[in-house]
Amino acid sequence: MSKNNAFDNGIVILGAGNVATHLALALFKSNYxxxxxxxxxxxxxxxxxxxxxxxxxxxxxxxxxxxxxxxxSVKDDAIEEVxxxxxxxxxxxxxxxxxISLDVLKNCKNFGVFYPLQxxxxxxxxxxxxxxxxxEANNEITKNKLFQLAHHITMNVFEINSEKRKMIHxxxxxxxxxxxxxxxxxxxxxxxxxxxxxxxxxxxxxxxxKAIDMQPENAQTGPALRNDKKVMENHLKLLSEYPEFEKxxxxxxxxxxxxxxxx
Amino acid sequence: MSKNNAFDNGIVILGAGNVATHLALALFKSNYxxxxxxxxxxxxxxxxxxxxxxxxxxxxxxxxxxxxxxxxSVKDDAIEEVxxxxxxxxxxxxxxxxxISLDVLKNCKNFGVFYPLQxxxxxxxxxxxxxxxxxEANNEITKNKLFQLAHHITMNVFEINSEKRKMIHxxxxxxxxxxxxxxxxxxxxxxxxxxxxxxxxxxxxxxxxKAIDMQPENAQTGPALRNDKKVMENHLKLLSEYPEFEKxxxxxxxxxxxxxxxx
Numbered sequence: 001m002s003k004n005n006a007f008d009n010g011i012v013i014l015g016a017g018n019v020a021t022h023l024a025l026a027l028f029k030s031n032y033x034x035x036x037x038x039x040x041x042x043x044x045x046x047x048x049x050x051x052x053x054x055x056x057x058x059x060x061x062x063x064x065x066x067x068x069x070x071x072x073s074v075k076d077d078a079i080e081e082v083x084x085x086x087x088x089x090x091x092x093x094x095x096x097x098x099x100i101s102l103d104v105l106k107n108c109k110n111f112g113v114f115y116p117l118q119x120x121x122x123x124x125x126x127x128x129x130x131x132x133x134x135x136e137a138n139n140e141i142t143k144n145k146l147f148q149l150a151h152h153i154t155m156n157v158f159e160i161n162s163e164k165r166k167m168i169h170x171x172x173x174x175x176x177x178x179x180x181x182x183x184x185x186x187x188x189x190x191x192x193x194x195x196x197x198x199x200x201x202x203x204x205x206x207x208x209x210k211a212i213d214m215q216p217e218n219a220q221t222g223p224a225l226r227n228d229k230k231v232m233e234n235h236l237k238l239l240s241e242y243p244e245f246e247k248x249x250x251x252x253x254x255x256x257x258x259x260x261x262x263x
Numbered sequence: 264m265s266k267n268n269a270f271d272n273g274i275v276i277l278g279a280g281n282v283a284t285h286l287a288l289a290l291f292k293s294n295y296x297x298x299x300x301x302x303x304x305x306x307x308x309x310x311x312x313x314x315x316x317x318x319x320x321x322x323x324x325x326x327x328x329x330x331x332x333x334x335x336s337v338k339d340d341a342i343e344e345v346x347x348x349x350x351x352x353x354x355x356x357x358x359x360x361x362x363i364s365l366d367v368l369k370n371c372k373n374f375g376v377f378y379p380l381q382x383x384x385x386x387x388x389x390x391x392x393x394x395x396x397x398x399e400a401n402n403e404i405t406k407n408k409l410f411q412l413a414h415h416i417t418m419n420v421f422e423i424n425s426e427k428r429k430m431i432h433x434x435x436x437x438x439x440x441x442x443x444x445x446x447x448x449x450x451x452x453x454x455x456x457x458x459x460x461x462x463x464x465x466x467x468x469x470x471x472x473k474a475i476d477m478q479p480e481n482a483q484t485g486p487a488l489r490n491d492k493k494v495m496e497n498h499l500k501l502l503s504e505y506p507e508f509e510k511x512x513x514x515x516x517x518x519x520x521x522x523x524x525x526x
Contacts, residue, residue, distance in 0.1 A: 076491040099494040119484050131465045167456035175449035176470045177485035178515045179442045184479040186438035193430035202394045207439045208471045216447040221382050222440035228339045231362040244518045252441045255507045
């Protein structure tokens with residue numbers, strides 16, 4: 001990096017999960033110096049550190065105190081505790097969790113949130129160049145440094161406060177995790193009929209393209225929308241051996257029908 | 264069509280909804296002769312008929328009795344009644360509904376099911392060339408004729424019995440209609456935070472690609488999978504003004520977590 005770079009003293013990664021891995025690799029590829037990986041499980045910490053040409057440890061006392069940036073990408077419930085162990089550093093402390101407030105970091109000096117709005121799985125590479133990164137910070141200088149960092153990864157950087165970010169994170173849970181669970185149920189039902197999820201590929205691709213092109217509220221089809229009661233009763237019978245899926249079927253169908261009536 | 268074609272006496276379309284429209288247009292483009300469109304609402308029947316160079320009526324007594332093929336694409340609950348009005352024809356009578364048995368057509372002479380596994384919206388064109396068409400018939404001659412017809416539309420034609428087809432249709436409801444409803448909820452939550460569903464585009468595209476590449480059961484991420492209770496409690500608070508969405512959130516999150524534990 002140039003001498004003007006805000007992070008010449010290097011970056012510490014705390015965590016070695018999906019988000020930590022993808023973010024650290026993206027920064028490393030943009031020539032940022034990743035100095036250290038801390039992870040409670042040494043093997044995955046080591047695996048990530050070797051890719052980044054960084055030191056690593058499972059002992060928190062080994063974490064350098066003079067780095068310029070600390071990226072906390074641990075399980076959401078553990079962020080605050082890790083941040084409190086970093087309150088003496090002058091470096092910027094950030095977390096990457098969409099659903100967690102900025103203020104869990106408030107015992108640090110300079111802090112922020114750096115939330116990439118994407119789903120990450122370790123062994124699957126993702127192009128981050130169009131992924132929105134939502135940034136928040138406790139002061140202007142920190143915010144500007146984080147914007148500079150984010151712009152090295154993506155063209156889409158936004159300042160979003162914690163309240164809005166949490167709602168966006170919730171929207172992302174519905175649009176990604178819950179969507180994937182609908183696919184998972186679909187996949188299980190396909191296996192039950194000796195078929196495969198692959199047969200649904202043209203359907204699922206068209207479904208997402210249609211929602212993007214038309215907005216999802218204008219794209220709905222199917223028995224719940226049409227209130228085709230006979231078909232829905234048959235579906236509930238087919239689901240009698242899956243009580244969880246049956247509940248989901250009832251509530252989602254009711255919600256589709258009542259959304260339509262509100263339009 | 265060549266003189267060897269099974270449907271030289273033309274095709275009658277019963278219905279003018281999403282499936283009727285797309286299927287009739289695909290057959291018309293493959294040079295099949297669409298003779299007549301029957302629809303209870305004259306305007307949409309006329310609109311479709313004009314595109315097909317066909318006659319049309321909202322009076323069932325005007326439907327020609329000597330066509331070679333009758334495609335029933337009406338609301339699922341009305342299929343049987345329409346079929347019973349066609350029991351004297353020698354032509355093949357088919358319906359296009361994934362969730363309805365072959366045997367609702369049993370009072371006809373030659374009959375079958377012709378189910379395109381896709382979501383259709385009238386004003387949006389769809390490339391059918393890779394869409395699976397699931398075929399079933401009451402005799403071999405009819406089945407062969409329907410396979411020939413389907414192969415003029417797509418390369419993916421399968422013989423699937425009613426029991427399996429209903430399960431596939433149910434899988435399609437989860438993977439398309441329910442997915443779109445998750446997008447709709449996501450879109451509404453985005454609007455609430457003065458954002459737009461468009462911001463989720465990289466996320467929803469990656470979600471579907473990951474599910475197809477890895478199988479959805481291996482692609483899950485998010486707070487429910489990680490059992491991040493603090494985040495989920497916050498989400499439920501954010502949903503307190505949407506009781507329907509709150510129920511869906513609870514049941515889908517529970518189902519994600521228990522699916523993971525079963526793996």
